[in-house]
């Protein structure tokens with residue numbers, strides 16, 4: 001490729017880069033997506049793999065985020081039935097828990113309303129505790145509440161979105177990093193790690209935790225925001241998992257236990273990081289935190305370090321705040337240059353669940369730089385693992 005022109009160059013092959021590539025290609029833009037490693041090799045394969053409204057955001061009164069995420073959950077259940085499935089989740093509540101059963105039930109009622117009645121919930125009768133969640137610690141257990149949400153395979157979902165983008169004409173190159181992009185009069189002149197050069201009219205930075213690293217390769221330097229990176233670790237434990245269990249870690253943070261490939265996936269943690277490192281691994285204290293929480297809830301199948309089959313970490317991108325990362329906004333932030341300046345958009349943070357609606361919003365912003373060749377939407381585009 002000596003010199004190739006694209007309408008949009010998208011940097012980053014995570015769920016957001018693929019989502020924007022799909023939404024932009026649906027409108028007829030000629031797109032190139034580049035990924036420095038392989039598709040979904042970043043955060044989009046290292047999440048808890050839930051497609052959910054996020055019960056805990058109710059406590060932050062972020063009803064808009066929960067409502068939008070629940071709407072997208074319903075849409076993804078329809079668009080990607082092979083990849084997103086509705087599940088019952090269980091919340092065991094013990095004596096001394098921060099939130100008593102009635103408070104959790106109120107939250108679930110609000111969740112039910114915000115989902116338009118698509119997140120049913122119930123009190124699990126005591127007679128069903130043993131059968132539903134064998135091995136759960138029932139000492140001082142006051143109640144188990146159950147509610148409906150959804151789960152996915154995050155990497156497979158990302159690949160399915162990429163396949164859809166490709167079928168709409170998007171060019172996707174893996175093992176290809178952005179090295180430098182310079183705006184010159186009316187186009188971006190771009191140098192890639194493969195040695196190729198190309199030009200594009202619009203540049204989209206969807207590099208996830210590396211968003212500000214990519215930002216440093218761009219001239220003239222666009223606006224950016226200060227971020228905090230927070231590592232979240234998961235352990236895959238060699239124990240069969242009885243179901244999707246929503247618990248509190250011993251210091252009061254949310255921790256999920258969920259089935260994953262016949263075993264138990266447990267996580268997550270929140271450990272602040274400085275810059276995005278190339279390789280991250282769970283710290284000793286994260287491993288201890290997850291194992292201690294698992295052993296507290298499932299004492300009869302307790303684990304130690306030998307029972308860890310695999311571990312992985314992802315990095316959350318949160319706006320810089322002075323409080324704890326736990327309370328920082330999980331909403332997607334899009335920074336777009338104003339019309340008249342170099343056509344550039346950067347994506348910060350967000351959830352796997354809302355990637356589709358946020359990608360549509362991103363393309364809406366790009367339309368101010370260049371009108372789309374035609375109308376298009378991803379609202380009804382089926383996603384398949386085997387596309």
Ligand SMILES: Cc1cc2nc3c(=O)[nH]c(=O)nc-3n(C[C@H](O)[C@H](O)[C@H](O)COP(=O)(O)OP(=O)(O)OC[C@H]3O[C@@H](n4cnc5c(N)ncnc54)[C@H](O)[C@@H]3O)c2cc1C
Pocket residue numbers: 011012013014015016017034035036037038039040041042043044045046047048049050051052176177178179206207208209210214231232233268313314315316349350351352353354
């Ligand atoms: C621990 C954890 C658990 C989570 N759990 C959930 C959940 O259960 N449900 C939910 O809805 N959300 C969840 N999230 C949020 C969700 O995973 C992320 O919002 C989403 O995956 C971010 O996708 P992304 O495309 O922005 O970033 P990424 O997936 O990280 O993609 C960015 C890509 O850019 C590439 N890149 C970087 N620099 C360059 C360059 N110079 N050139 C080319 N490519 C480059 C990287 O290799 C990477 O693949 C979780 C997040 C974390 C951290």
